[in-house]
Amino acid sequence: MSQVTVNEAINQALAEEMRRDPRVLMFGEGVATKRYDLVKEFGQRVRNTPLAEGIIAGTAAGAAATGLRPVVDLLFAQFLCFAMEEIVNSAGKLRYISGGQFSFPLVMMAMTGAGWGVGAQHNHNVESWFVHSPGLKVVMPSTPADFKGLLKAAIRDENPVVFFNDIALLSEAGDIPAGEVVVPIGKAAVRREGKDLTLISYAKTVHTCLKAAGALAELGISAEVIDLRTLKPLDEEAVLKSARKTGRVIVVHEASGMCGVGAEVAAILAEKAFGTLKAPVLRLTGPDAPPPASFPLEQSFVPQQDAIIEAATRLIEFGQTDDLEEPALV
């Protein structure tokens, strides 16, 4: 075990996979500048590009379909707007359209989330856009070990993977096991076991949930924390298993609520675990507003520990007192 930051974990994954497979290459705006250690080792396989997200993503798709395994860094998630055509229409659909003649093994990385006060055109959690797009996988890790292991799995995957890096986590350090670390795509992790209720989350809010679970324990409430890690394919089994155990679920994420991942989780639970639920499924999410730049405002966009504790307490009381009041949760 060694303590490494998320940034270093990403670098380790890239270097190991490029060493393992000569078809892996990486390009994007400033990639060769920021990851010069990779340039030294891999030369032309690590490239800077013009500032043009559409052609970066399209080039990755074309290369993936014809024998390479590109990883591209598109910097901030909002810049994916410039590459939606290439990601959604080409990488996501051309396998199907071609009747399975091509596959698109590529990884598209982008940073997102509150933490740097960069405002709504650099910070906006849009992962659900890609979850909604067929042919794509979507990954959003929360720990250095998962960043490394999931990035390696994403590079080895035969499908296009959109890999979101939560800005607030990039400098966070954590343990990474020695040796080969590959975390399977599509598998959630139980971060803390509990029996009274389940907090389901991903990315930075997993850590908020863990802190809230610690505080809830002091109140005598045992909260389980599930880290989805992969948003598509969603680990339905893990979600259902925990919900059936605790009967109470709160989904917590930074992205806005409507049609977000939390809505999907709630729908799955309503369809497949209704009989075992002891209370309605709650969502704690960002508001329907562009993320602000002002630091305190930006922080208030993200579900906080107090709100989780408050919601958890009300959920436990549900059925014992009156019906759950309309939750003014954010």
Added chain:
Amino acid sequence: MEFIQKPDSSFAKIITDDSPAALLESMMLVRAYELKLPEIGIKMVCTSVGQEASAVGVMRALCRDDLILTNHRSAGHLLARGADPGRMLAEVMGKSTGYCKGKSGTLHISVKDLGIVLTSTIVGGELSLATGVALSQQQLGRPGIVVCFFGDGAASEGIFHESLNLASVWNLPVLYVLENNQFQAFVHRRETMLTDRMNSWAAPYAVESQTVDGNDVEAVHAAALAAAQKVRTTGRPFLLETYTYRMHGHMEMDDQSYVDRNELAAWAAKDPIDGFKQRLLKQGRLGTDDVAQMEAAVLRKIEQAVAFATSSPYPEFSELTTDVYA
């Protein structure tokens, strides 16, 4: 690397005959195929009637290792490369025997075995993919250049400029074939740009270019041979503009009410097939019997294609969710 180790035999069926007779017959096949579509009730289709010389002239100048990207107006490119009109028509009709199992339909047929590697129907989509295909050729040291077909409409998209610039900066072997057919869906090109010949659009990116009469198959063929050779030897991109005319509407349902009748008549007089046929007959390079035989052979092929496609089954419903993920 399954794609790279593909046995050469899979490319064997690619027609590379570029004799005058072959060029003429190929153009005739494209025309007959496309005219057959509305005749059998298929009107939601974008045809390239009038542009056959561009497709055939370029395609027959390519090698079997070259990789091709095309677009929604692709029947000419596919047929000139040797695609089976029966499997193409089956695809257009949504049959399981189509090249893409009926999942593409008319708009985005690709045929990996023929080196037609990707087809995007988002205008300009192929331009974003071509650089990636060329990057594969460069990084994996494969023979073969990349040839990307698009029109004046696609060149109006920002991605055209991004693509040429990246191909130039990274020395990517892409032959850009700009089929300037004067129309961008339902709008004449003169409403949307102030340049006439569009080859000048390559210069800002330090990409060499040329414009050729897109209705003269021999001129296109010669220009494409030279351009492809340049891309092969320099490893750099080249833009070839084939200046031509879209004789039919954006799709067959389009009544062309917006089209200048005089302009249409002027271009009809420059029909690439009639013109070339007359030239070959006049110069004694082909006899009237040869032409008659050719026409009969083409019609037979089309009838066989129709029979094959109409008798083919639709895909099983289980195909709805296959091929989504690898």
